[in-house]
Amino acid sequence: MSTLASLAAETSTSTGEAAQFWVLGPIALLGGLGTVLMRRAVYSALCLAGTMVILALFYLANGAYFLGMVQIVVYTGAVMMLFLFVLMLVGVSSTDSLKETLKGQRLLAAACALGLGLLLVAGIGQASTGSFTGLAQANSEGNVQGLASLLFTRYVVAFEVTGVLLTIAAVGATLMTHRERLERAKSQREQAEARIRENKHVPPLPAPGVYARHNAVDLPGLLPDGTPSELTVNPTLRARGQVREVHQEALAAVRALEQRTNRHHGRAETPGEPGEGGANGANGVNGKGVGAGSDDEGAVTDAEEARK
């Protein structure tokens, strides 16, 4: 800390700071890139966090100790966490494809960003003032004190206003996200009665994975005719769009299997018969059941054994 202070106090940068900059700067850039390019929001959030931490270090190096701390605590600590929470709420694993939908958007965006960047750099280069006065006497009685004296004298009004702003923000946020529940939640009994009354899904909803070659919770069960039914998956997952695909081969395999068993029992072709399919399905499920493609063969083989 003190070393950093001494560093910042000086009117020229030390080699140490240079080293720090040249090491951390690129990483910060990488973080930024990651934020922009990562397909999954979570990753980009993490990249952003990283960048922020590095920035905090740079603050410190620039003699803004208080800000550095605040940066770490408030930003990296609070804000990013907030982001992550929301991400969880919205669905961690949902990845948005980077395929551009708006025509020409990518080109324009690149052009704008690039142009802006170049212009800024150019501006800085043009406005460069080689010499700079350190913060020595500004931070003479401590950086925090210095800030405080400014904050509570010259910028006091702005300070108050920001206070108000924060309050409003908090209230507003709660107000927006808070949903008023108009009637008390239905009890399980009532729900059941409702189901009977409107005579829909009278039995409990089918479990996920049933009749499929897999019993993962996010894999929809197959209906007797072999079509996957979204109903079997938990609504939350459905809402997040995290229902896993049922591979077409799997479905084909099931159909093939049923036909074979029918032939074996010498029965007329009545595809998709609950009992049989159920038996097979159950068998399949009880048997070794990971990876759709592979265990079809398995199922076939024990079917053969059964015949002999």
Place this chain on the structure above:
Amino acid sequence: MSFPLLTATALTPAVGAVVTAAVPAARRTAAKWLALLFSLATVVLAAAVLLRFDTGEGADRFQLTESRSWIADFGVRYELGVDGIGVAMIALTALLIPFLIGAGWNDADPKGDEAPATRRWRPTQGFFALILMVEAMVILSFAATDIFLFYIFFEAMLIPMYFLIGGFGDRAGEQDSEEGQARQRSYAAVKFLLYNLVGGLVMLAAVIGLYVATADQLPEGTFSLQAILDARAAGELDFGTGTERWLFLGFFVAFAIKAPLWPLHTWLPNAMGESTAPVAVLITAVVDKVGTFAMLRFCLGLFPEASDWATPVVITLALVSIIYGALLALGQRDMKRLIAYASISHFGFIVLGIFAMTSQGQGGATLYMINHGVATAALLLVAGFLIARRGSRLISDYGGVQKTAPVLAGTFLIGGLATLSLPGLGPFVSEFLVLVGTFSRYKAAGIVACAGIVLAALYVLILYQRTMTGPLKPGLEKLPDLKVRELAVVAPLIALLIFLGVYPKPLTDIVNPAVEHTLSDVQKTDPEPETPAVEAAP
């Protein structure tokens, strides 16, 4: 400044419009009589203006002036005042309107299918109220001596006109279906509106420019015509050549659209063709005159050098309009469009006279505005009666009318003869003055314009021959002759035409001083005769 006579003259029809519009739907007839009453009251007031106007020597140019501050910040004032030309035009306007109301007495009645009970028929009240509204606006724009004030009325006029054109057509178009006609009507109305709005916007820019120009040369910016003229005369005000030309163009384009000058004329045939005869008269005989009037008063008065600079072009355009309009009139199949193109030709004459910059030319142009107003009114109204009887505007649907309706044919012929400016009728005086005025400065132009006379004879007589003479067209056997109301409308107009043709002196006495003023504004004097004649014995 005792009693604000001009304001009263303009206000009467405005009030009349409100009152007429307020009449309940069931009492149509009452509304008509009210409208007629108010228009007649306006005539009385206009007559008072005419009498109060002093034509003596040394009488000041603008009389009956009124002046109140309106928008002090921009020096916009409510300034009214009339010179001889203004008086004449106001008199014409006030005089014509009652005839139009009389002619359009039944034009806006609910037609057959649409019973008065239903809300959707075109209310008679509206028709007459709008006409009165237009009258008020026109009178004000003739009387306004504050340029901004003038601009306002110049534009505001469009609104009632738009509804008159778009809302009330004579159902006699070439296309038979009701919707087709409605579409044509709205097309015509929108075209009219757009053309004039464009002109108006250009003019607005020029008006603002004018204000700026005055603002940075005079102690404070002004829109007052009188003030600007005085400043000019005193040499305090001089827009540079460039500015002046731009401003001139701004004003001139607007006026050239209003008084349709080739090639800005195409809105007129549509508008006149689709609207009922009285409205068509209103357009060509009253509203368009504001354009030519404004050329004479504002373009020349405010921008003499620029006018001088533009004269060759303007005269060329005027000549083109004369010939072009006449030729197209020859080619028309639709009576009202034919008259519309004839009017374009006549407006060519008016503009020609104005920019000939001779006292004969400009005096003639002023008379022309009035005579053309009356003549066109006579011809067009009779044509309207005819169309209303047969329900068609196509010339080919008529023939031998004079056999069943001799009086109608006769009045039609007189209107036509006035249009081809036969000596003894009003238009001859003005047309000849314009020609002489032009000829004495630009010989070639004068001679070219003469071709217009021959062509006029052609299109009028061909129209008369095709519609009125020859064997009777089937379907016209029962065609009734003019009714008393119609005759009462047409006869006075014809009498007026003859009077103006035989004894125009009273009119010229009013107009001449104003023309002298205008000429002195543009610093022009009549060319001297080559060999002054030896004084003849009386």
Place this chain on the structure above:
Amino acid sequence: MIGLLVGAPLLGAAVLLVGGRFLERVGHWVATALAAVSLVLAATLFFDMLGREGEDRALHQHLFSWIPVADFQADVAFRLDQLSMTFVLLITSVGTLIHLYSIGYMEHDPRRRRFFAYLNLFLAAMLLLVLADNYLLLYVGWEGVGLASFLLIGFWQHKPSAATAAKKAFVVNRVGDVGLAIAVMLMFTTFGSFAFEPVLAGANETGEGTLTAIGLMLLLAACGKSAQVPLQSWLGDAMEGPTPVSALIHAATMVTAGVYLITRSGAIFNGAPDAQTVVIVVGAVTLLFGAIVGCAKDDIKKALAGSTMSQIGYMMLATGLGPVGYVFAIMHLVTHGFFKAGLFLGAGSVMHGMNDEVDMRRYGGLRKYMPITFVTFGLAYLAIIGFPYLSGYFSKDEIIYAGFSKGGAEGWILGGVMLLGAALTAYYMTRIMLLTFFGEKRWQPDAQGHEPHPHESPLSMTIPMMVLAVGSVGAGFFFDQGEAFVHWLEPVTGLGHGDSPVSHGTVALAATGVMLLGVAGAWWQYGRRPVEAVAPSGRWITRAARRDLLQDDFNHAVLVRPGNYLTRGLVYLDHKLVDGVVNGTAASFGGLSGRLRRVQNGFARTYAVSMFGGAAVLVAATLLMRAV
């Protein structure tokens, strides 16, 4: 007094037109009475004028100031000097006679009242024309008579041919009127006035160029009104009008207005020899043109119309000769007024008796049936062909003599042309005479199938004919007494004496000789043997002459058809081009806005892009500002 002269018939016209139905019974009498009133006025004025001496015979009357604008001072003022007096007498007398005649002629026409109104209108306009004190007022009368002739030619409007003829007459005249209008303007710009006195007085000190221009313009006007080449085409068709009209307007008075105009403007023409030459040429050409046409027509009225053209050709030619000719032009004009009116009335009387049949080949042998007509017609006939000591003889021979006195080759040419014309006149007049009154009857039942019963016309028609016959016999002799007419007109027109290579006597002899030649030729062709009822196709010259020497074909090809194409093309252009440009602009704006609308696609990120773009631009701008 002079005002009343014009006023009386004008009043009549107004009363009759406005008066309405209840004037039907008396209308024609009112009109005739008013015409007579103006005749009486004219007579009194005439004797009053005789009472005064030389210079102060001319009367002026200033009624009121008409169009005063700056230097342009047009007054309604009259001028009654010997020249206008002559015309006034001719117009009122012939006019009154023809009013009288029309009473009988139009007896059965339902619209007789209007007919008389128009006749009165014509009288008023014509009197105004000859009485006007300045060219503008003259112009009023000039177009006034044009209007009257338009109304009267097209009086039987239900006949399309009549309506067309009326329109044609007016339009062709309009062309001439433009000439007069331009002439007036030229006068105004040259002399600063267009009243007779200042103009004619100023003519002396004005450049010849200007005078020539004015002269040619006046000539154009004269050609229009007097049916001279190239504006002659309307006169033939004008015969569609009722015969009294043809007699009054298209023979006796209106068509001679051109001669009046040129004589009146003598001072100008004297100063412009080139213009005079043109006048002479026009006159000569028309003289032959009319004569040839007259020879070929079978329609009696058209034949007479051709003769009228040719006779006016004589007058024109005479006026072209300058002071030498003016007097005799007017003299011939007056005598011609008498005998040509007589001829037309005779023709009208014949048609009256023949169910309005006009084809001479369907007449024949009528002298037995309508003796009075025959006699009067015959006398007029003798007068026109210049039978010795009848009026035509004096006036025409004087003109021919004047022509010779032009001197040199021109003189001979002119003389020759006029003699040829005289021969042709004799020929076609004799032809008419023979075809109509001699030979055996050739008439057949008309379309309705009833046989015409030729009969003598009522007194109201025959009396005017007799009077005119007397006039056409005696006028010339009377005028020639001690050169009364010459002395009468001299103060106005001036008088010149050319030196002629041939003497009066010789000319008279030659004229009579060629006259007899023409008569003989006509008799040889039509008198010896019966005339076939349908015209033989004839040689090309005959066919051409029947078609008025192709004048209408020419006009149609050169003026009408191109005109039609022009107008049609312009209508198309106006719609497609002028209007198209405007509509195109509107459409393009609409399309543009539609395209711009697509940019606002509602996607937040698109807007963001534009935001950043804007930001970049701003930064760039600031940097540039700093850099500059």
Place this chain on the structure above:
Amino acid sequence: MSPENYLYLSALLFTLGAAGVLLRRNAIVVFMCVELMLNAANLALVTFSRMHGNLDGQILAFFVMVVAAAEVVVGLAIIVTVYRSRHSASVDDASLMKL
């Protein structure tokens, strides 16, 4: 080394953030990119304050942080509500700004 490098860095980061805002469809990511831009701005401010030797720059950066925090709170709240109603956090699965 000269402290302008910090400025260059901040410029680059800012540009990156901008690009992200323009390119990404996931509202949350967009938000993060905004944060990135803010931070870049802060870095610049801090550097300036060091250059000029007074603390106003830092104060400004401080305020930026506060406002950013507020903005994040509200923004995320909005995102959540939108997500509830539309079951998506994409900024342009519907053109919200067009009627």
